[in-house]
Amino acid sequence: MKVVLSNASTMPIYEQIKSQIRAAVMSGELMENETLPSLRQLAKDLKISVLTTMRAYSELEQEGFITSLQGKGYYVMPKGSQLMREQLLREVERSLGEAAEAAKNAGLTGEELAGMLRLIMEVD
Secondary structure, three states: OOOOOOOOOOOOHHHHHHHHHHHHHHHOOOOOOOEOOOHHHHHHHHOOOHHHHHHHHHHHHHHOOEEEEOOOEEEEOOOOOHHHHHHHHHHHHHHHHHHHHHHHHHOOOHHHHHHHHHHHHHHO
16 A cells, blocks of 8 residues: 655645545455554655654554554554444445435435345345
C-alpha cells in the first residue's frame, strides 16, 4: 500500500494518511494482521514529522483499524475484532442510508429495495 499526500488538499496530512489506510483496510488491500510501516519509516518515506504519523496511527488504533504490539510495530486488526466489526457495520449503515435515499428518489418501496438487496447478495 502506498500513501500519497496532496499539498493542495484542505485535509490535514494526518487525516490524509488515516483515510488512505482506513480505505485500504476496508477494501481488503491491507489484510488482517498485515504489518504497517514503522512510524519512522512512514515519516521518512513521506518526508513528514514522526509526530504526524504517530497521530494518524494513534487515531486509527482508537478507531479499531490497527493495533500496536510493543517492540513489534503496528498491524491491521482482524476483521473479527469487535472494534473492526463496529467500523464495518458503520460503513454498511452509511451505504444503506445512501441506498435508501436513492431508492426514495427513484420512487421505490422498502420491499422493492429489500428485494434488490437480496438479489445483489445472492449474486456476490
